[in-house]
Amino acid sequence: MHTLQPLQHPPENEAELLLQARRLAGLTLGELAFLAGLTPPADLKRDKGWIGMLLERWLGASAGSKPEQDFAALGIELKTIPIDSLGRPLETTFVCVAPLTGNTGVIWETSHVRHKLQRVLWVPVEGERAIPLAERRVGSPLLWSPDPHEDEQLRRDWEELMDLIVLGQVERITARHGEVLQLRPKAANSKALTEAVGAQGQPILTLPRGFYLKKNFTAALLARHFIT
Template sequence: MNYPSPPESLDELLSRARAMAGLSLGQLALGLGWDVPPDLKRDKGWIGQLIEQELGATAGSRPEQDFLHLGVELKTIPIDRTGKPLETTYVCVAPLMDTGGLTWQQSLVKHKLERVLWIPVEGERDIPLAQRRIGSPILWQPDEAELALLRQDWEEILEFIALGKVSSLTARHGEVLQLRPKAANAAAKTECILEDGSVGLTNPRGFYLKIPFTHAILRRAFAL
């Protein structure tokens, strides 16, 4: 199969993304020679992987931007009929050990969100997966107010982690950014700091953008 090569410029990336708008996932899959699963129960990341392939993303599962040479992260976002995101948006894995020297400026969250190409996709479950259409792309960079909110949440969450209070963090913490379990199953464990300073085990955690934050990005872009 001749998969698309990485785009050489931001203009080329945006051109590819605009060319997808209006296509169904089934049409995109057919062009790449991919099979469409019956649903996403066992293939949760399938839509993102399909769109990554079509656009020529290079990062895979590495902790870097999807288009590192262009400074762009790719995020597919499932939306309902009104354009509202249907779920929170995963950003990256959260560090649960050795957080002492970490700063916002060098954080993976900031790196990943410096410039994001959002690809909205119809996500309502009554629409068969193959028939769900891809929306118009949005190239977004956080403004000063958004960066300040992200930084504030990140620093507060990291303080909880450093104090050994990761188990008391819930999805309600944070105004725009939240910490949630991130693992294939509940049995997965990783090391973390406990309140007495010793090392314990807990479920891996990930940073997620809350729905109102991403909804505001989409509303502004489409003037909803």
């Protein structure tokens, strides 16, 4: 195991990325942190993005906080997904921040959501709170692109949510809207407001929103690929 090292450069192709991701399967977050010279936090309360950051380091991700995909040269996004003992997702998956203004003429085909989900490397990680963070194991990776049915599900929800945003109904959108994609506030605190369109077309201030994949969508995706 001691020969395992983080990639020192962005992977040159999908095969290299997938091979490295498969090498991590079965190892604990504590082992991966130790080998990378990092100290794991006690928990994720203040370090919500730590698992993603650790895996980005191991896999040679290049994007950081930039709006492009994590592996921009390959067009691949990295998504870690916490799972329970049965392999089911424990939470929704953040996709990207939702644009609340300037949406005239936007279409699904060129949307940021679709761009982010064109090719995703899913890395399941044990997420049950009873397991100490350092002892949680990394699961087998999955390289995924939406099939026509999944793309249609996502498009339908995205169009419904974007219509509501454009029509000034952003404040009325709840997490229950959308079958597989939801829109909900994404802000560190309630003072971080952003501009949006009100019901009369007037500018309003509201909490920033993010697009999230619902658990039913990611559960079906994982089940289809991992449970035979």
